[in-house]
Amino acid sequence: MSDHVASLMEQVKAKNPAQPEFHQAVHEVADSLAAVLERHPEYRSAKILERIIEPERVIMFRVPWVDDQGTVQINRGFRIEMNSAIGPYKGGLRFHPSVNLGILKFLAFEQVFKNSLTTLPLGGGKGGSDFDPKGKSDHEVMRYCQSFMTELFRHIGPNTDVPAGDIGVGGREIGFLFGQYKRLANEFTGVLTGKGLNWGGSLIRPEATGYGSGYFAQEMLASRNETLDGKTCLVSGSGNVAQYTCEKLLQLGAKPVTMSDSSGYIHDEAGIDAEKLAWVMELKNQRRGRISEYAEKFSGSVYTESDRGADHNALWAHSAQCAFPSATQNEINANDAKNLLDNGVYVVSEGANMPTVATGVEMFVAAKILYGPGKAANAGGVAVSGLEMSQNSLRYSWTREEVDEHLKRIMRDIHSACLSAAERFGCPGNYVDGANIAGFLKIADSMIDQGVV
Numbered sequence: 001m002s003d004h005v006a007s008l009m010e011q012v013k014a015k016n017p018a019q020p021e022f023h024q025a026v027h028e029v030a031d032s033l034a035a036v037l038e039r040h041p042e043y044r045s046a047k048i049l050e051r052i053i054e055p056e057r058v059i060m061f062r063v064p065w066v067d068d069q070g071t072v073q074i075n076r077g078f079r080i081e082m083n084s085a086i087g088p089y090k091g092g093l094r095f096h097p098s099v100n101l102g103i104l105k106f107l108a109f110e111q112v113f114k115n116s117l118t119t120l121p122l123g124g125g126k127g128g129s130d131f132d133p134k135g136k137s138d139h140e141v142m143r144y145c146q147s148f149m150t151e152l153f154r155h156i157g158p159n160t161d162v163p164a165g166d167i168g169v170g171g172r173e174i175g176f177l178f179g180q181y182k183r184l185a186n187e188f189t190g191v192l193t194g195k196g197l198n199w200g201g202s203l204i205r206p207e208a209t210g211y212g213s214g215y216f217a218q219e220m221l222a223s224r225n226e227t228l229d230g231k232t233c234l235v236s237g238s239g240n241v242a243q244y245t246c247e248k249l250l251q252l253g254a255k256p257v258t259m260s261d262s263s264g265y266i267h268d269e270a271g272i273d274a275e276k277l278a279w280v281m282e283l284k285n286q287r288r289g290r291i292s293e294y295a296e297k298f299s300g301s302v303y304t305e306s307d308r309g310a311d312h313n314a315l316w317a318h319s320a321q322c323a324f325p326s327a328t329q330n331e332i333n334a335n336d337a338k339n340l341l342d343n344g345v346y347v348v349s350e351g352a353n354m355p356t357v358a359t360g361v362e363m364f365v366a367a368k369i370l371y372g373p374g375k376a377a378n379a380g381g382v383a384v385s386g387l388e389m390s391q392n393s394l395r396y397s398w399t400r401e402e403v404d405e406h407l408k409r410i411m412r413d414i415h416s417a418c419l420s421a422a423e424r425f426g427c428p429g430n431y432v433d434g435a436n437i438a439g440f441l442k443i444a445d446s447m448i449d450q451g452v453v
Helices: 003-015 020-032 034-039 041-045 048-053 101-117 138-155 171-185 208-222 240-251 274-287 292-297 334-342 358-366 380-394 400-424 431-450
Strands: 057-066 072-083 089-095 124-129 161-164 232-235 258-261 264-268 301-305 322-324 347-349 370-372
Touching: 003 020, 003 034, 003 048, 020 034, 020 048, 020 101, 020 358, 020 431, 034 041, 034 431, 041 048, 041 431, 048 101, 048 431, 057 101, 057 138, 072 089, 072 101, 072 138, 072 161, 089 101, 089 171, 089 380, 101 124, 101 380, 101 400, 101 431, 124 161, 138 171, 161 380, 208 240, 208 322, 208 347, 208 370, 208 380, 208 400, 232 240, 240 258, 240 274, 240 322, 264 292, 274 292, 292 301, 334 358, 358 370, 370 431, 380 400, 400 431
Parallel strands: 089 124, 089 161, 232 258, 232 322, 322 347, 347 370
Antiparallel strands: 057 072, 072 124, 258 264, 264 301
């Protein structure tokens, strides 16, 4: 670690105590940028990185609502508007009990670089609440979303800040949020992405993050004259990202063998084929059931319950060539990273945001495997969100094929940008440094152009 990075991290930790995820995200980026800041003193003198680290605006508010028993409940809502140098703030809303200021700042910080990599004019932001939609009725979720949006609506807009979904915020929640925004603002505009197809949504948007993760893995393998065809793949999660990662892997000839949720994971050595995946989608999206039911339905598969006290996640200890962490941050610890490498995995494409701890990332990079960090590999979601914004502005809908072609091109361009930046700054083949550098340069030059604001 350079003296500059060490000094910077001391300041970040002092100003943002008890926010380990935010510290982790900033440290990774700052470490990657050491050579850039050395070669470009103008970025240091203008304090570009320090300004990116500090959010432009943090909004925090209470969200009161009434449950089905008539009891008043109170949750906390947030929106972090991190950086708008290249476009309006863009990033998801997360509804989950783990949500706090530090987690949302890490997500917003990552989003800034991810959005820059897409080549689209999008700034970075993130928001959400410690509300847990799991186990709530549709009426409770609707009342909560309406209360949440009653405060948030005054801070967002199609040219200011355009939220989307994330963990706990799917099509149902986006619909309730959009309906309340429309009611309060008295306008029908593309202020949220992930909307229903009948009212301004885009084809491929639900699939985009998972599809993009698959496309990025395919691009990494192509750099070694390989494809995904015939590869065994470990996938974590069973939500939107994991579902469509599996779907794209099947389309590309690969064999996904695992899926998980907070209760545990299933391993199906025969592979999760299209029929089994359709069943999982119905289980999770309609019945909102648990992944353990998969093992009851399909013989030959094994369910393993989560062990919170274990020093590793058994899902990552199976033999495979590819891994697609698609659940949540820091789900792969150092032991998991070692197990992946020991069991033949040499492609990791992150569908979740920062799913690998810093030590695990170092192990992947040192082993010189094909490691696609989340800000590059999972940028497909926000890329198609940007395409949804474009379609809303045009009052026009593209075909599924058109959107998918745009997505493939964007993921190919992100891959090329990562490799090019890594080569230019002396770390060839390092997708972590490449993604951070490529994302930073566009933002930094824009901030220089716009002055000290």
